[in-house]
Amino acid sequence: MSVLVVGSIGLDTVKTQIEEHADLLGGSASYASVGASFFTDVNLVGIVGDDFPKPHMEFLGNRGIDLEGLEMVEGNTFRWSGEYHWDMNIRETRSIALNVFEHFNPTLPASYHDTEFVLLANIAPKLQSHVLDQMCRPKFIIADTMDLWINIAKDDLLALLKRVDMLILNDGEARQLTGETSLIKAGSHIRKLGPRFVAVKKGEHGCLLFGENDFFSCAAYPLEDIHDPTGAGDTFAGGLAGYLASLNHNGPITFNKLRKAVVYGSVLASFNVEAFSLERLRTLTPQDIEQRYESFKLMSKIEVLE
Numbered sequence: 199m200s201v202l203v204v205g206s207i208g209l210d211t212v213k214t215q216i217e218e219h220a221d222l223l224g225g226s227a228s229y230a231s232v233g234a235s236f237f238t239d240v241n242l243v244g245i246v247g248d249d250f251p252k253p254h255m256e257f258l259g260n261r262g263i264d265l266e267g268l269e270m271v272e273g274n275t276f277r278w279s280g281e282y283h284w285d286m287n288i289r290e291t292r293s294i295a296l297n298v299f300e301h302f303n304p305t306l307p308a309s310y311h312d313t314e315f316v317l318l319a320n321i322a323p324k325l326q327s328h329v330l331d332q333m334c335r336p337k338f339i340i341a342d343t344m345d346l347w348i349n350i351a352k353d354d355l356l357a358l359l360k361r362v363d364m365l366i367l368n369d370g371e372a373r374q375l376t377g378e379t380s381l382i383k384a385g386s387h388i389r390k391l392g393p394r395f396v397a398v399k400k401g402e403h404g405c406l407l408f409g410e411n412d413f414f415s416c417a418a419y420p421l422e423d424i425h426d427p428t429g430a431g432d433t434f435a436g437g438l439a440g441y442l443a444s445l446n447h448n449g450p451i452t453f454n455k456l457r458k459a460v461v462y463g464s465v466l467a468s469f470n471v472e473a474f475s476l477e478r479l480r481t482l483t484p485q486d487i488e489q490r491y492e493s494f495k496l497m498s499k500i501e502v503l504e
């Protein structure tokens with residue numbers, strides 16, 4: 199089964215306390231679609247300006263991502279710039295230019311309407327809803343969001359939540375959305391707003407998964423060197439959605455399937471942060487993913503003491 203990914207595609211300038219790089223391929227949908235492409239077919243919906251470098255387009259196409267839903271229009275591509283503190287869980291946005299995104303109103307190609315899995319990567323919740331309006335009964339819908347939309351478009355976000363199966367957001371956003379300090383309470387609270395499943399990301403501390411009567415805590419894969427955390431959350435979401443879509447589904451999406459998908463998402467994200475932009479994903483192989491998945495499984499195992 200395939201995944202439709204919609205979100206931002208942009209050019210990022212990223213500064214850490216060690217290095218700075220400008221005009222990198224970025225955007226939530228770039229990370230998410232490449233992450234998903236390791237597991238399944240991907241239909242990408244997004245917009246770029248006519249300044250978008252051809253090699254980036256070729257990279258996405260060479261990963262087998264379907265680009266019929268990617269519009270190129272006159273104007274400048276979306277741009278974002280961010281700076282990380284020594285504690286890389288903390289990031290400041292230095293600038294953002296919506297550019298061609300400002301008037302983006304995606305019309306899906308007819309061949310995308312019955313894509314079974316949908317990943318609404320981070321963009322305005324109104325646009326995420328607009329994409330859903332054009333879909334014929336997807337099997338599973340995942341949405342990602344960010345603090346900006348909780349601040350400026352909360353009603354749109356709440357309307358979207360009633361239509362999705364799963365929400366992915368980070369710990370600060372979960373607290374902001376619910377007013378709860380406990381993430382456990384926040385997870386249950388968000389489930390009451392609509393999504394049956396909620397994944398709360400905690401940066402280098404892993405992720406919490408909530409279901410109806412189920413809970414799973416997934417650690418983050420331990421890395422010595424993190425070069426650029428940008429897009430970790432989007433790659434996580436892409437890996438998770440791609441893995442889920444790659445399974446042979448006769449029945450519903452179960453919590454156990456989601457547990458495994460969360461681990462694959464975490465593995466993908468751990469590779470992504472090893473280099474700037476999507477550089478590490480360019481050379482990543484399915485064997486690398488399987489190897490890290492196996493070692494992650496071993497190091498997360500808890501023996502029951504007699």
Ligand code: AMP
Pocket residue numbers: 206208209210223224225226277278294320321322346427428429430431432
């Ligand atoms: P993450 O590190 O997972 O928060 O995602 C970072 C990516 O999100 C960067 O590549 C940015 O281009 C993109 N991004 C930043 N701000 C926004 C926004 N307001 N809407 C959509 N994408 C954004």
